[in-house]
Amino acid sequence: xxxxxxxxxxxxxxxxxxxxxxxxxxxxxxxxxxxxxxxxxxxxxxxxxxxxxxxxxxxxxxxxxxxxxxxxxxxxxxxxxxxxxxxxxxxxxxxxxxxxxxxxxxxxxxxxxxx
Amino acid sequence: xxxxxxxxxxxxxxxxxxxxxxxxxxxxxxxxxxxxxxxxxxxxxxxxxxxxxxxxxxxxxxxxxxxxxxxxxxxxxxxxxxxxxxxxxxxxxxxxxxxxxxxxxxxxxxxxxxxxxxxxxxxxxxxxxxxxxxxxxxxxxxxxxxxxxxxxxxxxxxxxxxxxxxxxxxxxxxxxxxxxxxxxxxxxxxxxxxxxxxxxxxxxxxxxxxxxxxxxxxxxxxxxxxxxxxxxxxxxxxxxxxxxxxxxxxxxxxxxxxxxxxxxxxxxxxxxxxxxxxxxxxxxxxxxxxxxxxxxxxxxxxxxxxxxxxxxxxxxxxxxxxxxxxxxxxxxxxxxxxxxxxxxxxxxxxxxxxxxxxxxxxxxxxxxxxxxxxxxxxxxxxxxxxxxxxxxxxxxxxxxxxxx
Amino acid sequence: xxxxxxxxxxxxxxxxxxxxxxxxxxxxxxxxxxxxxxxxxxxxxxxxxxxxxxxxxxxxxxxxxxxxxxxxxxxxxxxxxxxxxxxxxxxxxxxxxxxxxxxxxxxxxxxxxxxxxxxxxxxxxxxxxxxxxxxxxxxxxxxxxxxxxxxxxxxxxxxxxxxxxxxxxxxxxxxxxxxxxxxxxxxxxxxxxxxxxxxxxxxxxxxxxxxxxxxxxxxxxxxxxxxxxxxxxxxxxxxxxxxxxxxxxxxxxxxxxxxxxxxxxxxxxxxxxxxxxxxxxxxxxxxxxxxxxxxxxxxxxxxxxxxxxxxxxxxxxxxxxxxxxxxxxxxxxxxxxxxxxxxxxxxxxxxxxxxxxxxxxxxxxxxxxxxxxxxxxxxxxxxxxxxxxxxxx
Numbered sequence: 001x002x003x004x005x006x007x008x009x010x011x012x013x014x015x016x017x018x019x020x021x022x023x024x025x026x027x028x029x030x031x032x033x034x035x036x037x038x039x040x041x042x043x044x045x046x047x048x049x050x051x052x053x054x055x056x057x058x059x060x061x062x063x064x065x066x067x068x069x070x071x072x073x074x075x076x077x078x079x080x081x082x083x084x085x086x087x088x089x090x091x092x093x094x095x096x097x098x099x100x101x102x103x104x105x106x107x108x109x110x111x112x113x114x115x
Numbered sequence: 116x117x118x119x120x121x122x123x124x125x126x127x128x129x130x131x132x133x134x135x136x137x138x139x140x141x142x143x144x145x146x147x148x149x150x151x152x153x154x155x156x157x158x159x160x161x162x163x164x165x166x167x168x169x170x171x172x173x174x175x176x177x178x179x180x181x182x183x184x185x186x187x188x189x190x191x192x193x194x195x196x197x198x199x200x201x202x203x204x205x206x207x208x209x210x211x212x213x214x215x216x217x218x219x220x221x222x223x224x225x226x227x228x229x230x231x232x233x234x235x236x237x238x239x240x241x242x243x244x245x246x247x248x249x250x251x252x253x254x255x256x257x258x259x260x261x262x263x264x265x266x267x268x269x270x271x272x273x274x275x276x277x278x279x280x281x282x283x284x285x286x287x288x289x290x291x292x293x294x295x296x297x298x299x300x301x302x303x304x305x306x307x308x309x310x311x312x313x314x315x316x317x318x319x320x321x322x323x324x325x326x327x328x329x330x331x332x333x334x335x336x337x338x339x340x341x342x343x344x345x346x347x348x349x350x351x352x353x354x355x356x357x358x359x360x361x362x363x364x365x366x367x368x369x370x371x372x373x374x375x376x377x378x379x380x381x382x383x384x385x386x387x388x389x390x391x392x393x394x395x396x397x398x399x400x401x402x403x404x405x406x407x408x409x410x411x412x413x414x415x416x417x418x419x420x421x422x423x424x425x426x427x428x429x430x431x432x433x434x435x436x437x438x439x440x441x442x443x444x445x446x447x448x449x450x451x452x453x454x455x456x457x458x459x460x461x462x463x464x465x466x467x468x469x470x471x472x473x474x475x476x477x478x479x480x481x482x483x484x485x486x487x488x489x490x491x492x493x494x495x496x497x498x499x500x501x502x503x504x505x506x507x508x509x510x511x512x513x514x515x516x517x518x519x
Numbered sequence: 520x521x522x523x524x525x526x527x528x529x530x531x532x533x534x535x536x537x538x539x540x541x542x543x544x545x546x547x548x549x550x551x552x553x554x555x556x557x558x559x560x561x562x563x564x565x566x567x568x569x570x571x572x573x574x575x576x577x578x579x580x581x582x583x584x585x586x587x588x589x590x591x592x593x594x595x596x597x598x599x600x601x602x603x604x605x606x607x608x609x610x611x612x613x614x615x616x617x618x619x620x621x622x623x624x625x626x627x628x629x630x631x632x633x634x635x636x637x638x639x640x641x642x643x644x645x646x647x648x649x650x651x652x653x654x655x656x657x658x659x660x661x662x663x664x665x666x667x668x669x670x671x672x673x674x675x676x677x678x679x680x681x682x683x684x685x686x687x688x689x690x691x692x693x694x695x696x697x698x699x700x701x702x703x704x705x706x707x708x709x710x711x712x713x714x715x716x717x718x719x720x721x722x723x724x725x726x727x728x729x730x731x732x733x734x735x736x737x738x739x740x741x742x743x744x745x746x747x748x749x750x751x752x753x754x755x756x757x758x759x760x761x762x763x764x765x766x767x768x769x770x771x772x773x774x775x776x777x778x779x780x781x782x783x784x785x786x787x788x789x790x791x792x793x794x795x796x797x798x799x800x801x802x803x804x805x806x807x808x809x810x811x812x813x814x815x816x817x818x819x820x821x822x823x824x825x826x827x828x829x830x831x832x833x834x835x836x837x838x839x840x841x842x843x844x845x846x847x848x849x850x851x852x853x854x855x856x857x858x859x860x861x862x863x864x865x866x867x868x869x870x871x872x873x874x875x876x877x878x879x880x881x882x883x884x885x886x887x888x889x890x891x892x893x894x895x896x897x898x899x900x901x902x903x904x905x906x907x908x909x910x911x912x
Contacts, residue, residue, distance in 0.1 A: 003257045004255055006255070008252075010161060010171070010280060011161070011171065011255075014255055042256050045254075045258070050240050051239045052239070057752070057796050060367075061238065061239050061368065062237060063239030063241075063242070063368075064242055065243060066228060066243050066246055067242065067243065067246030067249050068150070068246070069150070082753060082836060083836035087246075088151065089151075089193075090193065103754060198813070200815075209815070411813070418691065
């Protein structure tokens with residue numbers, strides 16, 4: 001399903017949009033289509049995807065909030081690089097995007113006295 | 116290092132106008148912005164002007180950008196700036212990609228939105244009202260099918276209309292529940308007062324309510340007390356000053372909100388909560404100047420409520436007390452795009468003045484007058500006492516230089 | 520209106536120390552008003568880490584004072600309404616050579632003698648502590664009573680607690696002038712009018728000398744700049760404070776076996792996990808006036824130092840960096856004292872890097888002094904007049 005506003009009463013139709021504008025990218029191992037150079041956050045939302053990551057501590061779902069790069073809520077791992085803001089990143093062909101997951105608290109080999 | 120060059124951080128209306136002004140006067144100009152497109156917050160704007168024409172932020176942005184490009188302005192987009200340093204009158208700008216240097220640096224970084232923390236506000240589907248605006252008008256992606264806007268102010272009123280233009284259902288504009296942080300934005304009377312400044316945008320009965328009620332404080336209280344429970348409709352969207360959202364619920368995405376009736380002081384009427392099913396929520400906490408880079412540069416700051424928060428010290432020529440550092444646009448206080456552009460022109464002229472032998476006193480004075488005029492004629496006023504705020508920061512400038 | 524502006528005690532400074540004073544004084548039913556130039560916790564109390572430590576205190580008076588403060592904070596957890604991310608996991612010092620291990624052993628012996636819960640750690644213990652620690656470390660020591668708070672939240676929590684007990688808090692109120700009138704009442708002129716009080720407490724930290732000057736009192740406190748990096752949780756690196764033993768040497772001005780730039784910046788590892796599992800990395804020590812601009816060269820050296828101890832954090836994301844000013848005194852102890860030259864004037868400042876650790880006990884002791892009660896700790900070593908004339912310059 002698409003959530004794009006292809007026609008707008010004031011802004012008109014989306015300009016020069018044809019198949020050649022679309023690129024494929026991967027999000028959590030699933031392939032989606034986006035319009036080349038639109039923001040990754042917009043491309044995901046257009047595909048109906050709202051959950052971009054799970055909170056490191058609580059594991060709760062998080063999505064875009066400010067859309068201008070300020071809040072960092074939309075951070076994802078892109079092509080192996082963590083902490084990249086989806087709202088500021090132009091989507092490209094072949095991009096590999098992965099959500100953050102909650103951190104397991106004993107991964108660091110932390111002693112139980114720490115409670 | 117190139118001589119006489121100028122660097123501008125922020126490609127919104129202020130930055131783009133300043134860039135064109137500098138380039139027109141023979142400077143080499145580089146504009147840096149971390150976003151992928153130029154225009155800043157102007158991009159998302161879409162509203163009907165009093166003359167019936169439409170103000171289309173995308174077109175306005177494109178015009179400013181194209182003019183700058185024609186004049187030879189260089190752009191580095193997708194380029195976040197991490198640090199600024201000054202040594203011997205030269206500013207070094209550290210970005211994620213490259214390091215740049217200039218003697219004339221303009222910060223035109225615009226504004227950010229204040230959040231309103233409400234239980235459930237981190238759920239996917241909750242976003243700032245500005246985020247929804249850019250998604251809808253710029254990226255042309257719906258934020259959802261049916262939503263509510265929490266926070267009733269100039270910005271949220273304008274964006275509610277933009278959402279409905281794009282056929283997205285906005286069930287209402289309501290207040291946040293009163294708490295330590297929401298304070299005035301949760302008080303119906305305060306909100307009513309601030310809303311009167313947007314009333315001329317509404318050709319409906321809201322305007323009549325507004326103009327009649329704005330007479331005095333007694334009438335304002337009366338207006339809030341007798342404010343219809345179902346709200347007053349603005350562009351067919353109920354504006355509910357006597358309703359507050361107490362919680363956003365949902366498991367891993369927005370499923371709805373709890374909406375309660377509030378009294379004139381903003382207190383919840385017990386037992387009045389109802390569940391409203393929807394799939395997105397916009398939070399409208401208002402704008403504040405995005406001024407981190409001015410702080411990093413070491414510019415002194417003052418808290419001026421009328422300007423939207425902490426603003427870097429500056430004068431009418433858009434100079435800061437730091438040599439070679441200028442500011443323009445919403446970093447100096449929250450106003451509309453036209454005022455920002457006008458300030459950008461003044462800043463550009465000031466930069467040219469310092470960088471070259473050109474004497475531009477007449478142009479600068481004219482540009483400063485234009486800014487005041489644009490302010491007076493502004494279609495939307497973000498703060499009713501913007502002039503008072505502008506005077507405050509200018510007085511700070513004077514006393515700062517007396518202390519020196 | 521003029522009458523409302525008079526109170527028994529005025530505390531100047533809304534950092535963690537001023538808030539603690541407002542809290543304990545109002546709790547004991549003193550009529551107290553706090554004046555703050557900016558917002559609560561807008562100076563050093565928000566440009567620091569949140570460690571409440573005995574591990575880095577001189578064995579004896581210094582560490583005992585810290586222990587008392589820890590006990591008070593433990594109680595504050597129950598007393599205050601606003602939570603402040605209190606945790607009590609203990610803390611660790613790590614050694615990178617045999618020489619440090621020997622010094623650590625002496626440190627542990629002294630602390631144990633003073634009755635504190637310290638013990639040595641060997642290589643195996645470090646491996647159990649965190650799999651992120653470098654393999655080549657020799658060992659270290661732990662202090663099991665140490666705790667962590669969010670200093671910002673604790674300042675606000677005490678401020679809010681004080682308000683509930685009737686204290687008045689005025690933010691954005693800068694004291695421009697302070698003097699005693701003919702009736703021996705303190706007059707405080709601010710940008711928001713004049714206040715009067717019978718007693719005044721100067722809790723302005725690194726800025727305390729400015730208030731002292733207004734009464735012709737020389738307060739020998741100097742700002743000592745420090746940088747902190749806030750890094751993003753990607754992995755749980757460690758669950759409690761980890762510092763290098765060299766930090767102690769840096770703090771007390773000894774000689775370390777490090778490169779000249781690390782020495783110049785006083786760069787030494789302090790690692791603190793926040794409650795949300797992000798982590799703070801410090802530290803640096805520089806005398807640099809009142810400048811708080813982040814120096815990226817210093818930040819680089821702090822990061823380098825941290826990577827030396829936690830090699831795998833090299834690739835983790837930095838959220839932000841900041842610099843703050845520690846109120847330094849020559850003997851590294853705060854001034855918590857009545858000033859005899861100006862009866863009714865108290866100083867509670869000069870905690871250097873221990874303001875968070877010692878805020879609670881400072882607030883309590885000032886309350887006891889003002890009420891004329893016996894103090895929880897001996898205050899002789901904290902007297903204002905302990906410094907020689909040279910030290911005051």
